[in-house]
Amino acid sequence: MSVEIRRKGGVGESVRRVDGVPKVKGEFEYASDLRRDGMLWGATLRSPHPFARIVSIDTSAAVDATGVFAVLTHADVPGKKTFGLDVQDQPVLAIDLVRYAGEPVAIVAAEDPELARGALEKIVVNYQVLTPVTDMEQALEKTAPSVQPQGNIVRTLTIVHGDPNVRADVWVEGMYETGMQDQAPLGPEAGLAVPAADGGIDLFIATQWLHADREQLGPCLDLPPGKVRLHLSGVGGAFGAREDVSMQIHACMLALRTGRPVKMSYGRQESFYGHVHRHPSRIWMRHGASRDGKLVNIQARLLVDGGAYTSTSPAVIGNATTFAAGPYEVPNARLVGTAVFTNNPPCGAMRGFGAVQACFAYEAQMDKLAGALGIDPVELRLKNAVRSGSILPTGQPIAGVAPVRECLQRLLGLPLPPDEPALDRDPMLLPGGAGNVSHGEGLKRGVGVAVGYKNLAYSEGFDDSSEAWVRVSVDRDGPLAEVKTAAVEVGQGLDTIVTQIVRSELGIDRVVIRGPDTTIGSAGSSSASRQTMMTGGAVQLACQAVQAEIEQRGGLQKLRRPVEATRVFHHRPTGKLDTNGQGDPHVTFAFGAARAVVEVDQELGLVRVVQLAVAQDVGRALNPQSVLGQIEGGSAQGLGLALMEEVALVEGQVKNASFTDYLIPTILDVPPVVSEMIEQPEPGLPYGAKGVGEPSTVVVPAAVVAALRNATGRELRRAPVKPDDLVGL
Amino acid sequence: MVVRTRVNGDWREADVWPGTSLLTFLRDGLGLYGSKNACEQGECGSCSVWLDGLLTCSCLVLAAQAHEREVRTVEGLDDGGRLHPIQQAFVDAGAVQCGFCTPGFVVAAADLLQRDANPSLVTIREALSGNLCRCTGYQKILDAVNLAVARLRTQA
Numbered sequence: 080m081s082v083e084i085r086r087k088g089g090v091g092e093s094v095r096r097v098d099g100v101p102k103v104k105g106e107f108e109y110a111s112d113l114r115r116d117g118m119l120w121g122a123t124l125r126s127p128h129p130f131a132r133i134v135s136i137d138t139s140a141a142v143d144a145t146g147v148f149a150v151l152t153h154a155d156v157p158g159k160k161t162f163g164l165d166v167q168d169q170p171v172l173a174i175d176l177v178r179y180a181g182e183p184v185a186i187v188a189a190e191d192p193e194l195a196r197g198a199l200e201k202i203v204v205n206y207q208v209l210t211p212v213t214d215m216e217q218a219l220e221k222t223a224p225s226v227q228p229q230g231n232i233v234r235t236l237t238i239v240h241g242d243p244n245v246r247a248d249v250w251v252e253g254m255y256e257t258g259m260q261d262q263a264p265l266g267p268e269a270g271l272a273v274p275a276a277d278g279g280i281d282l283f284i285a286t287q288w289l290h291a292d293r294e295q296l297g298p299c300l301d302l303p304p305g306k307v308r309l310h311l312s313g314v315g316g317a318f319g320a321r322e323d324v325s326m327q328i329h330a331c332m333l334a335l336r337t338g339r340p341v342k343m344s345y346g347r348q349e350s351f352y353g354h355v356h357r358h359p360s361r362i363w364m365r366h367g368a369s370r371d372g373k374l375v376n377i378q379a380r381l382l383v384d385g386g387a388y389t390s391t392s393p394a395v396i397g398n399a400t401t402f403a404a405g406p407y408e409v410p411n412a413r414l415v416g417t418a419v420f421t422n423n424p425p426c427g428a429m430r431g432f433g434a435v436q437a438c439f440a441y442e443a444q445m446d447k448l449a450g451a452l453g454i455d456p457v458e459l460r461l462k463n464a465v466r467s468g469s470i471l472p473t474g475q476p477i478a479g480v481a482p483v484r485e486c487l488q489r490l491l492g493l494p495l496p497p498d499e500p501a502l503d504r505d506p507m508l509l510p511g512g513a514g515n516v517s518h519g520e521g522l523k524r525g526v527g528v529a530v531g532y533k534n535l536a537y538s539e540g541f542d543d544s545s546e547a548w549v550r551v552s553v554d555r556d557g558p559l560a561e562v563k564t565a566a567v568e569v570g571q572g573l574d575t576i577v578t579q580i581v582r583s584e585l586g587i588d589r590v591v592i593r594g595p596d597t598t599i600g601s602a603g604s605s606s607a608s609r610q611t612m613m614t615g616g617a618v619q620l621a622c623q624a625v626q627a628e629i630e631q632r633g634g635l636q637k638l639r640r641p642v643e644a645t646r647v648f649h650h651r652p653t654g655k656l657d658t659n660g661q662g663d664p665h666v667t668f669a670f671g672a673a674r675a676v677v678e679v680d681q682e683l684g685l686v687r688v689v690q691l692a693v694a695q696d697v698g699r700a701l702n703p704q705s706v707l708g709q710i711e712g713g714s715a716q717g718l719g720l721a722l723m724e725e726v727a728l729v730e731g732q733v734k735n736a737s738f739t740d741y742l743i744p745t746i747l748d749v750p751p752v753v754s755e756m757i758e759q760p761e762p763g764l765p766y767g768a769k770g771v772g773e774p775s776t777v778v779v780p781a782a783v784v785a786a787l788r789n790a791t792g793r794e795l796r797r798a799p800v801k802p803d804d805l806v807g808l
Numbered sequence: 809m810v811v812r813t814r815v816n817g818d819w820r821e822a823d824v825w826p827g828t829s830l831l832t833f834l835r836d837g838l839g840l841y842g843s844k845n846a847c848e849q850g851e852c853g854s855c856s857v858w859l860d861g862l863l864t865c866s867c868l869v870l871a872a873q874a875h876e877r878e879v880r881t882v883e884g885l886d887d888g889g890r891l892h893p894i895q896q897a898f899v900d901a902g903a904v905q906c907g908f909c910t911p912g913f914v915v916a917a918a919d920l921l922q923r924d925a926n927p928s929l930v931t932i933r934e935a936l937s938g939n940l941c942r943c944t945g946y947q948k949i950l951d952a953v954n955l956a957v958a959r960l961r962t963q964a
Contacts, residue, residue, distance in 0.1 A: 093902070095899055095900065096899065096902070098907065099899035099907075100899060102904045103891065103895040103896075103899055103907075103910055104882065104883070104885075104886060104891070104895065105841070105842020105843070105881070105883055105911040107907055108841070109844070109908060111844075111845065112835075112841040114836075114839075193827075264906070264942055265852065265906065265909050265940065265941070266846070266906065314906065315908030316905075316906040316908060316942050316943055317906075318942070346845075346848055347847045347848055347849075505930055507933070507934065508930070569906060570905040570907065570908075571905065572905070704902040707947075707948075708902050708943075708944055708945075708947075708948055711945035711947045711948065712905065712943045712944050712945040713945075714945055715944075715945035716942075716945075737849060738846075738847040738849065738851035738940065739849055739851050743940060743942060744945075745937050745939075745940060745946075746933050746936045746937055746941075747933055747934070747937045749945050749946050749947075751947065752947050
């Protein structure tokens with residue numbers, strides 16, 4: 080590896096975001112800001128029932144309505160009737176059955192949004208209501224109705240490690256649950272489809288993965304890939320919600336049918352129905368250890384609710400199960416994971432992707448075990464933590480760095496918040512804020528710690544790559560580097576990292592990032608903490624090729640013609656799991672540790688998180704300010720899962736599809752987050768940098784609930800923890 | 809109906825249906841897309857503007873209510889190309905990620921600084937509690953407000 084030269088604005092520096100100025104001025108164009116002359120507005124009719132047979136659909140009154148240009152149903156889907164990331168089992172528009180409340184049934188295009196919504200009300204759908212499966216345990220019962228033709232199991236995997244029948248001195252057991260969390264990106268699902276003269280379509284879209292969208296759009300629209308051109312629009316956050324297709328196919332169908340540009344932009348309520356959520360989980364675990372505190376055997380059964388369609392459930396349960404033992408060495412284990420279909424809303428990707436649910440359970444177990452053994456919980460974790468070379472339950476050795484001990488030690492070195500008198504304080508600093516009706520008499524403080532880990536990039540044999548094109552030219556203003564990839568900036572800061580990499584590699588300050596589209600090869604998804612590694616790696620390779628050519632031509636000063644290069648970056652290959660769950664499933668891992676300090680008003684069940692501390696394994700921080708921003712933002716989403724965020728379902732119906740009823744943390748809910756970056760470069764990754772978006776979200780829910788247990792002495796086996804749980808109602 | 813409003817100093821008008829919100833009037837009527845639509849019910853603050861100088865969720869006000877009145881939006885915040893100090897502080901402190909909430913936050917923060925040149929942490933939190941951000945966890949937003957306060961103090 081060559082010696083890296085530090086360059087201004089290059090990697091390692093807290094460079095200002097390249098899109099910061101347009102964003103603070105309100106000039107940055109998001110997908111919901113798109114417009115074209117003569118454009119129509121699309122709208123979607125959704126099923127009111129979680130499970131029903133469609134007897135008939137009468138669109139005639141809608142077709143005749145003023146300003147309506149198209150009313151389409153499944154019969155109008157030009158090609159393949161279904162889509163999906165992994166298995167194409169989700170109808171573009173419901174065919175004979177609706178399998179969740181909110182499933183798209185018909186779409187319209189009209190002159191303005193009000194006319195479009197009015198037309199939806201004129202569509203008459205005759206449903207024969209069926210008994211839905213709305214509970215993940217019920218889905219497993221033999222008598223349960225089948226949500227999908229093949230039954231209700233999406234995937235089951237069993238990991239058998241060592242001898243799972245081995246005895247232990249001490250056993251602890253627990254059942255844990257997590258609720259359905261919504262990604263709640265502030266930017267709604269939106270896009271603009273423009274029909275082209277060649278019979279194809281140009282779609283301007285907020286997504287996480289242009290090429291995966293195109294792969295699903297092409298067959299449904301019955302168009303070859305060359306005629307389905309996707310262009311990235313501004314993305315207002317994602318967190319997994321934009322991994323699955325939402326309005327993409329619908330907007331294209333309406334545009335192709337009407338010959339006019341069609342915009343679709345969901346409102347907040349529709350957004351709750353229009354994207355997948357984090358899988359709710361029910362996890363049973365039994366941990367066995369020796370008297371001196373070494374883990375001997377872990378038994379786990381994990382169940383997650385995938386909702387009505389496959390989406391990414393197979394990979395999510397793969398993650399939850401392979402991570403079920405936590406970042407600990409354990410010689411024996413039996414870990415069984417199952418994802419089921421129900422008539423609840425489909426679940427898929429969200430920050431942490433299966434690792435969050437597992438961590439919530441295994442860290443509660445570690446605390447319970449520490450209690451049973453009479454050992455300090457942190458000491459128990461230090462005693463069992465994995466290190467580089469440790470063998471995981473899948474048989475996979477940890478090839479890279481695994482600084483679990485460093486994370487824990489540095490975490491504990493972070494200062495605790497000062498004690499505050501319970502009485503006579505500013506009411507804003509009471510649990511529940513100024514709305515609290517007590518004076519702080521019943522306050523109890525608690526501290527909890529959790530560690531956890533997450534895979535980087537896709538697993539189980541997925542061949543994942545990213546392509547980058549770099550061009551260097553010299554004009555009157557000097558050298559200019561242009562970069563193009565299909566990688567999506569969702570807000571995480573990728574465009575800035577790419578700019579820094581180009582500056583470091585080429586020593587050229589002036590870097591222009593061209594808009595991502597499908598004219599270049601896939602960059603893979605902006606998910607799974609993978610873009611810094613994958614697209615960063617591809618950009619680095621392309622820069623190195625360009626640099627070699629520049630040097631061959633005698634340097635930048637002598638450059639007459641532009642130099643360009645396109646390169647593809649692959650991570651190391653991974654493999655599928657065998658029938659015993661053995662194999663080499665993950666590329667590599669990032670670890671993290673969190674400590675939460677909470678105050679509980681024991682009479683009211685109100686909580687104030689006083690401080691969150693996070694120490695995270697980042698490999699190397701390419702942009703420290705941006706890394707800290709990821710840790711802090713991920714922590715806030717973890718706090719949300721621990722305390723307030725849950726899509727409330729009653730018989731398959733979402734009861735809180737708004738920001739009034741689905742609460743995400745405000746600036747009053749999120750305490751100071753103090754964080755430490757553990758920088759131990761990962762061999763084999765560009766600059767040694769690990770993805771940083773997810774570990775804090777994985778560990779914070781477990782830490783917050785551990786702190787609540789510490790404060791109240793209650794078992795608290797379910798997140799989000801509600802006031803009722805804390806006062807014992 | 810034709811609604812006429814003085815927006816960022818200029819009189820502007822658009823023909824809208826009577827149920828149109830001020831936010832939709834600004835965005836789809838006048839092409840001012842800086843104010844964002846993220847919740848449609850006054851929970852997220854992404855659509856924050858000043859109506860006759862008062863901080864307002866433009867999604868909760870009818871366009872008709874702004875008729876013949878003065879509106880200031882995020883587009884009117886910078887001074888002829890020079891960023892408002894709170895905008896600059898958001899850029900410098902890393903308070904922007906996806907940026908969808910940012911216009912609303914900078915408007916709400918600028919409003920606070922107009923009223924209180926030296927706000928306490930509790931005051932800042934309270935003032936920004938009507939704005940939701942899903943990316944940052946708010947730490948760097950607080951840093952940005954403090955940075956702007958410090959810079960304005962040195963300038964004064």
